[in-house]
Amino acid sequence: MNAAAATLSPASGPLRSASTFLYRRPTFYLLLLLLPPLLWLGTVYLGTLFALLMQSIYSIDEFTAQIVRTPTLATYKQLLTQPANLDIVTRTLTMAICVTIAAAFVAFPIANYMVRYASPRTKAIFYVAVLVPMWTSYLVKVYAWRLILAKEGILSWLFQAIGAQGLLDAILQLPAIGGPSLSSSYIGMFIVFVYMWLPYMILPIAAALERVPASLIQASADLGAHPGQTFRSVILPLVMPGLAAGSVFTFCLTLGDYIIPSIVGAPGYFIGMMVYQSQGTAGNIPLAAAFSVVPIVLIAIYLSLVKRLGAFDAM
Amino acid sequence: MAYAVEFREVARTFGTVRAVDRVSLSIEPGEFFAMLGPSGSGKTTCLRLIAGFDLPDSGEVLLEGRDVSSVPPYERNVNTVFQDYALFPHMTVLENVAYGPRMRRVSLAERSARAREMLDLVKLRGFEDRRPAQLSGGQKQRVALARALINQPKVLLLDEPLGALDLKLREEMQIELRNLQRRLAITFIYVTHDQGEALSMSDRVAVFNSGRIEQMAQARELYTRPRTPFVARFVGGANVAEGEFAQKLAASTQPFAIRTESVAVLAPSDAVASSMVAADGTVLDVQFHGATCRWQVRLDAGEIFSATCNATESARVQGVPGERVRLAWARENMVMLESTPA
Numbered sequence: 336m337n338a339a340a341a342t343l344s345p346a347s348g349p350l351r352s353a354s355t356f357l358y359r360r361p362t363f364y365l366l367l368l369l370l371p372p373l374l375w376l377g378t379v380y381l382g383t384l385f386a387l388l389m390q391s392i393y394s395i396d397e398f399t400a401q402i403v404r405t406p407t408l409a410t411y412k413q414l415l416t417q418p419a420n421l422d423i424v425t426r427t428l429t430m431a432i433c434v435t436i437a438a439a440f441v442a443f444p445i446a447n448y449m450v451r452y453a454s455p456r457t458k459a460i461f462y463v464a465v466l467v468p469m470w471t472s473y474l475v476k477v478y479a480w481r482l483i484l485a486k487e488g489i490l491s492w493l494f495q496a497i498g499a500q501g502l503l504d505a506i507l508q509l510p511a512i513g514g515p516s517l518s519s520s521y522i523g524m525f526i527v528f529v530y531m532w533l534p535y536m537i538l539p540i541a542a543a544l545e546r547v548p549a550s551l552i553q554a555s556a557d558l559g560a561h562p563g564q565t566f567r568s569v570i571l572p573l574v575m576p577g578l579a580a581g582s583v584f585t586f587c588l589t590l591g592d593y594i595i596p597s598i599v600g601a602p603g604y605f606i607g608m609m610v611y612q613s614q615g616t617a618g619n620i621p622l623a624a625a626f627s628v629v630p631i632v633l634i635a636i637y638l639s640l641v642k643r644l645g646a647f648d649a650m
Numbered sequence: 651m652a653y654a655v656e657f658r659e660v661a662r663t664f665g666t667v668r669a670v671d672r673v674s675l676s677i678e679p680g681e682f683f684a685m686l687g688p689s690g691s692g693k694t695t696c697l698r699l700i701a702g703f704d705l706p707d708s709g710e711v712l713l714e715g716r717d718v719s720s721v722p723p724y725e726r727n728v729n730t731v732f733q734d735y736a737l738f739p740h741m742t743v744l745e746n747v748a749y750g751p752r753m754r755r756v757s758l759a760e761r762s763a764r765a766r767e768m769l770d771l772v773k774l775r776g777f778e779d780r781r782p783a784q785l786s787g788g789q790k791q792r793v794a795l796a797r798a799l800i801n802q803p804k805v806l807l808l809d810e811p812l813g814a815l816d817l818k819l820r821e822e823m824q825i826e827l828r829n830l831q832r833r834l835a836i837t838f839i840y841v842t843h844d845q846g847e848a849l850s851m852s853d854r855v856a857v858f859n860s861g862r863i864e865q866m867a868q869a870r871e872l873y874t875r876p877r878t879p880f881v882a883r884f885v886g887g888a889n890v891a892e893g894e895f896a897q898k899l900a901a902s903t904q905p906f907a908i909r910t911e912s913v914a915v916l917a918p919s920d921a922v923a924s925s926m927v928a929a930d931g932t933v934l935d936v937q938f939h940g941a942t943c944r945w946q947v948r949l950d951a952g953e954i955f956s957a958t959c960n961a962t963e964s965a966r967v968q969g970v971p972g973e974r975v976r977l978a979w980a981r982e983n984m985v986m987l988e989s990t991p992a
Contacts, residue, residue: 550736553703556723557730558750559801568753572740 391624400618410621414629420609424629427606430521431589431633434528438585439578441529442536449537450544465534477527477598484523484599486516514601524600528589535584543577544570579641586637590630606630652715654679654805654837655700660709662695669695671861672709677839677854679714679804682831684840684848687858688884693841696858697807700839701730714804724753729798730807733814735790737782743769743793744778750801768796771830788819795830805837812847824851845885849873857881879987882907889913889955890987898951900927905987912983913957915945916976917967928978931955936969945969947977 357364393402394409414420449461468476483489494503507513507520514520547570555565571578593607604612606626614623653676662670670692677683685693698704699711702723711719718726729750737746744765745752751761769775772792782790791811798806808827812820828851831838842848848855849869856866857880865877876882879890892905900906922928931949945957955977967975 548734548736550732550734551738553701553723554730554732554736554738554797555749555753556703557701557728558753558797559724560749560753561724564753568749569738 387624387627389624390620391628393621393624395619395621402620410625413622414625420626423604423606423609423626426603427590427629428633430525430528430605431586433525434532434589435582435585437525437529438532438536439540439582442533442540442581443574443578446537446541446544449541451549465537469534473531473594476531477595480523480527480530481518481599484517484526486518488516488518490517518599519601521601521603524596527595527599528592531595532585532588535588536581539577539580539584540574541577543574543580547573575644582641583634583638587630587634590633653677653712654681654714655839656710656712656715657696657699658710658712660696660699660706660711662699662704662706668861670699670706673861673863674709675856675863675866677805677837679837680835682828682838682840682851682853684842684852684855685858686842686845686848686855686885688843690860691858692861693856693858694809697730697809697839697841700805701728701807702726727801727803728805728807729801729803730809731791731794731798731811733810735782735794737790737793737797739782741781742778743774743780743782743785746782746793747796747800749797754801764800765796768800771799772796787815788823791815791823795827799834803836805839806831808838808840810842811840813842820847827851845887849885855885857885859884874985876907876985877988879905879907882985882987887956888985891953892989895952899929899949900981900984902984902986905989907985907987908955908979908983909985910944910956910958913955913977913979915947915957915959915967916978918974918976920976920978922976922978925982926978926980927984928976929955930974930976933967933969933971933973933975935971943969945975947975949977 357367391410392406392408393404394407395401396403414424445461445465449458453461485491491500491503494500503517506522507516509522512521512525514523517523517526551569551573552565555569556562560568591607593605593611596603596605596608606629610623610626613619613626655675655677657673657675659672659674660670661668661672673692673696685696687693695704699706700713702718702721702725706719709719710717713726713728738749741749744762747765747768748761751764756764766775766778769778772795774789774792774796777785777789777793782793785793794811811827812823815823824847827838827840840848840852849872852869854866854868855872857864857872859880865872865881867875872881872885876886876888879892882888882890886907886909888907888909890905890907891899891902896902896905916922916928918930929949929951931947934946934948934954936946937944942958942960945959946954947957948954957977967973
């Protein structure tokens with residue numbers, strides 16, 4: 336009798352009773368866990384975002400360089416009507432779209448190889464190879480690329496060595512995207528962007544591919560689909576969520592970056608550089624805020640487009 | 651007329667494992683052919699070689715007399731029902747079934763009409779617009795079947811198609827599959843590790859063991875006349891005595907099998923006719939199966955033998971573990987086996 340009672344009665348102790356208390360009140364437990372991060376998100380993240388949006392509807396007095404704290408759309412008007420500012424938006428947007436498309440094309444075969452064909456060992460090596468560059472300093476990588484792409488750099492030396500100097504010159508003479516050397520052209524900037532964001536594209540695609548059972552691909556072939564048809568009808572729709580996630584990364588990162596455009600590439604301004612300059616040297620915080628709103632709006636449009644295309648249906 | 655499927659000395663090796671070891675077989679058009687064996691015995695690899703998901707290292711795979719050893723799956727007139735059904739999760743039931751014709755660029759109206767016919771055939775009318783995730787296991791199975799049959803294949807491959815279903819549904823589907831095969835008169839090749847399923851459904855069964863076919867015969871013959879100890883154990887669940895044990899038990903130089911229902915359980919002192927073989931032992935366990943009881947007895951000669959008795963029989967033995975009993979069987983019921991090659 337006594338022994339039975341001992342095994343049935345709950346062990347005592349403050350920790351034990353606290354966990355019992357939490358076990359019996361799951362909602363309270365959930366709140367306890369979620370409250371700190373929610374507070375952080377609410378105040379620090381959403382709060383600053385709101386402060387940013389507020390700044391963008393202020394304007395700057397052009398004579399005193401003082402911020403006028405009355406709501407106005409003047410700063411947005413300035414952003415959207417001045418050709419120089421519009422140029423910056425178009426330039427950044429075009430770059431972001433090109434980088435996203437190129438990254439998808441480069442990343443897909445790599446991810447597909449990693450998931451479908453590589454042995455477990457090779458697969459591990461590939462994952463490390465994709466991740467290791469992310470541990471390296473961002474600035475070091477960008478400067479390394481500047482050396483690689485420079486006029487006397489490795490790449491132009493390579494072109495010379497294989498006797499393709501003419502090809503490189505022809506590429507550099509392309510209007511708008513060419514330049515005196517790869518490191519001072521939009522092509523160079525594009526290459527660096529694609530390299531930088533590639534892991535962010537490879538990993539979501541690989542994760543999505545991992546979730547497509549091999550039997551689906553076999554079933555497709557079994558029913559008479561050629562590899563191209565299988566890719567279009569089965570693999571691509573099922574990998575879409577991963578592709579969408581990866582493209583959101585590459586798109587957003589390109590829209591917001593200001594270091595790569597200031598170290599590599601042609602002198603044209605990008606949104607990130609404009610934000611940096613407006614709030615720093617120029618002290619025009621409302622314009623900086625308005626420029627920061629542009630990527631937010633573009634990403635919102637992009638996500639709604641992707642959603643409408645059904646990229647998240649298979650999730 | 652050419653065989654529906656023929657293997658000539660087909661071999662497939664993965665690393666050091668001989669998954670399929672120089673297998674030859676031929677399957678008649680319209681036959682219900684089962685490939686039976688434990689996991690890793692090579693039966694699924696054989697199926698994959700017929701479908702074209704895998705290619706042989708050596709030997710020839712022929713479909714209707716044509717060598718397809720290096721032909722990709724999308725150019726073979728063979729369709730597969732997968733173990734995990736492999737339904738496309740982003741398509742509706744109708745789109746899944748119409749997938750084959752769609753890949754052959756059949757018009758939307760025609761392929762939808764054909765897909766509806768197929769859904770009628772597997773009794774799934776009214777489920778056209780559902781997604782696979784909204785179906786039960788049995789319904790998914792039917793969709794997979796309809797999808798595989800819509801291309802009117804000469805050969806249908808079924809890879810443990812009923813493995814994930816519960817017992818009652820499995821028995822219903824067994825009957826339905828068999829009827830469907832008779833009605834459509836196409837060749838079914840059915841891979842399973844369930845010997846009951848293989849015996850009850852097929853015209854012929856090939857028993858696989860470590861990459862080879864141990865015996866290929868009609869179900870009844872496989873059960874009554876197993877050729878090797880492996881077949882006797884795996885297909886018949888029979889007691890097998892080999893080597894010294896066979897010698898001690900029944901003075902037999904050859905290994906032999908005795909089916910559990912041919913073994914009687916007697917009290918230790920019971921007399922036995924001269925046409926019978928008797929062996930004493932100790933009861934390990936008695937399992938109640940409803941109509942029958944299965945006795946596990948450790949014989950004094952060494953090994954464990956089983957006996958299946960009518961459960962309602964009033965035996966002179968109680969059936970408690972540790973009880974001494976005498977097992978007896980008629981000499982004529984013993985099936986002589988080939989020695990396992992060393």
